[in-house]
Every structure is written in C-alpha cells, then in structure tokens.
Amino acid sequence: MSAGEIHRPLVGLVCDRFIVGEHDLHSAKHSYIRALMSCSLVSPVLIPATQDIDSLEGYLDGVSGLLFPGGASNVEARRYGGTLNIDMMVDPDRDHVALELMRGAGARGMPFLAICRGFQEMNVAFGGTLHTDIHAAGHAADHLEDPNEDLPTRYRYKHDIDLCAGGRLAALTGEQRVRVNSLHRQGVAKLAPPLAVEARAPDGLIEAYRLDGNDFALGVQWHPEVTVESDGMSRLLFEAFGASCRRYAVQQADVQMKD
Template identity: 75%
Template sequence: MSAEKHGRPLVGVVCDRFFVGEHDQHGAKHSYVRALMSGANVSPVLIPASLEIESVDDYLDGVNGLLFPGGASNVAAHRYGGEASRDALSDPDRDHVALNLIRGAAARGMPILAICRGFQEMNVAFGGTLHADIHASGHSEDHLEDLAEDLSTRYRYRHEVELTPAGMLSTLANAHRVRVNSLHRQGVAALAPRLVVEARAPDGLIEAYRLNGHDFALGVQWHPEVMTQHDALSRSIFEAFGASCRRYRHAAQPATNHHEG
C-alpha cells in the first residue's frame, strides 16, 4: 500500500473485529466510506484490527490521514484505569490498533478525524479517562441508540451543543450552537491534557475536541458521516479533513515533486 501522489489522498479507516455467524471478520460501515469519498474527496482504505499487528508504521507510511469510526463496542476500561462494565461489548484488537495509530499519526502531524468510538479512543490515547456509562455518571441527555428504530430515525438530531468561541467547529459552522445526532454510552470523564474542548452538550458533557497545535486532529461524539448530504457542518468537517489530508500529502512529497497544485 502506498499513498498515491497524483490521485486522491489515501485515508485509513480503522476496522472493527467481529463475528458474523462463525466467521471472524473485519469491517467498517459504508456510511464512513461514502462520506470520505463524497465529502472529503479522498480514497478510503480499510485497516484491519488485530493484536497480531506489532507495528503500525507500515500503515502510517501508506496513508495521508486516518478516520476512526464509531462501533458497537466500547474502549476497554483497563485502557484508562476504569472499572469494566459486564454488559459492554469490547474489541481488544481494535483498541490495540487504534490507540497506536492515533499516537503515531499525531507524532507525524497526520490528519485525524475521530467519530463516536474514535472520539473516545482519541481521549484515551493521550491519557484521558472515560465514563463507562454516562447515564450512571449523572448526565441527563438521551444519547443511547434504540436498535428498534429505523436508521433515519435513529440518527436524527438529538440535542444542541454549544461550540467554543473562535474554535475550529464554530468557525466551520459560523455559529455558536448547532444540533447534533449524538449516540453513545461512554463519554469523557477527564479530558487528556493535549486536547482542547470544541463543543459541549447542555448537560456539560464534552462532545467535541481537537488536538492542540495540530493542523487537523478532531474528535466528535456525534455522527457527521450520515449527515453530509443535508447538514452544513457535517459536510464542512469532512471537507476540512480532506483539505488537511491534501496538505499533508503535499508536504510529505520530495521537493522535486512540489510542482503539483
């Protein structure tokens, strides 16, 4: 795998590892792939989740950005010193790959977009902690997914978030408040020192942050990937991510190739 220099930037999408019947599989939802292609104008490639991957450097060498999508499982409590929830799904293979990729990408200045589970991974990767269950921790907003609902209903706007003045998201949205489709059980307890708050829910829960001093390393608790066709901020997030991936690719090229626009 190599990052194509003259076509679209390549963006790695971290997979979940799960069973379908008796078959052990790796996969990511098409909504993320579609949003990357149509919103960010990049070419997605899937990165498997496996404890057998000892080094992520080959993957980082081959892509111009990384997307960490949502998933059914939660980040394992031992990763942030918390107490395990017996009814929570886990994916230790994804934890292993995702946390190492986030740290490696940040060290290289590579663009990162982290959504839902990815948002939680990003906080843990830099030393933050999580609430295993935000409702048990006293947060009032309804963030839980109802699997009995059809997808369009399930991913509807849930509540407003207040955007940090002069932050990345408030600049993209040209607004102080926006409505979001936030669905999750885990949430930020202690924010990692390197992260800067970009949005909060009405109950005070952090819903977005960025990595300080980075061109584009954004985590959002909601799901912009399903809203890019009709939500302006969702599309702007993917467009800004794609633009950062192109800048990263351009900066990584040898000086003799810098004639590309």
C-alpha cells in the first residue's frame, strides 16, 4: 500500500472540558478542525476530556495522528511539581487525557502536533517543568494575551523567533528567523530530556521543540491554525503533519495485512 492510497486518515483532536451555564461541555475550536481538513487533508475526530476514561489505547489504535490544541486553561501545577496558582484556570480532565495520549503516541512513533497549551503539555508529559507565569519569571510581556483585545488584534504577530540550525522547522521553512502570533502565560522552565529545541524567542524562552525518534512529533508555542491560510510557515507545518499521518496510516495498514 502507498501513501497515495490513504487519502484522509483519522486524526484525534483533544477537547477541552468546561462549564457554560448549567452545561458540562467538551469542545474544540473550529480553527483547528478547519486547518486539519483544509491543509493537513485528514479527517479530525474529537476525543473527550474526562477522567472517566480508564484506558486510551482504543483511541490510539483508531487514529493515525493526534493534535493537542491551545486552550483557555493551563496544565495543573501538581503535574510537574510546581506551585499552585489559584488565579489560573485549570482543566484536570484534559490533563488526564492529553498527557497519557501524548506519551502513548511517543511510544508508538505516532505523529502529533502540539500547539500552545499542547506545547506545554508536551514538556510535562516527557518530564519537564513549567513557569506558571512567564512574565513573573522575567520574560517579556509580548508573550502575554490581552483578553480585552478583539480576536484579530489578539492573534497578531507578536515577536520573532530564531529557528535552530538543523531543526525540523528550519528545514521545513528554509528560514533562520520568522515572526509568530505567540500568546501564553505558561512557558518552559526545565526542558524534558527527550525533547530537542527547535526555536527560541529573543528573550531566550523556548518556543518550539521536537521529540526525536518520531517521524513528526512537534510542539509550537504559537497559533499556526489561525494563520494557516495566510502564512507560509503555518501552512507548511500543517501540510507536513498531514503527510506524516498518511505515512503512519500506510505503515499500520501494512502491519495489519501481514498479521
């Protein structure tokens, strides 16, 4: 079987869980779904965020890739030995699902893309720690989100990042420096040992990394899903992710045929 025969493999998109009025909801922003469908050329399926799920192996068996999106909440400090900040919104149900899925995908060599909150989850999943507040830790204010701004203003390009020579992003774009729409409150404190830095902001904060050994396992701190139609690097990122998911689907289909 060839990659051309796998047109649109299933890719899991991890949901957030939150309360709206009296309703307990699982949701994912349409911008991620749109980018996966129009650019990665895959079929997204939503994975609920709930601690009621005892085993996530069935989800891993059923998809050919995973996307860990951004979200309003932050990774709970207890997950990485940090200090509780009562002002921060958390989503322990998403933590439960996302961290286990990410470790499972890493062990299987399954492609995954982690964005913003997903980027932070990636560091925690593989043994790293986070700053609960990067501004308080001495990093520049241009990383932070202003909820009083309208969405187009909020997701504008905020600062440059320097791409590491020999990295996946540098090879993908052919660039050494690009501008990104990064907005976040948490950030990397101690990098997880299996991760390799792909990009840094001018103030030294890590903005992207990869998990070596996987065909595609990349975390980015910014929001390429918002600019996928207008920004070359964003489009290349989603296209490369989709291509890797198709290769993985072919490999899994070949294994099943041999069995």
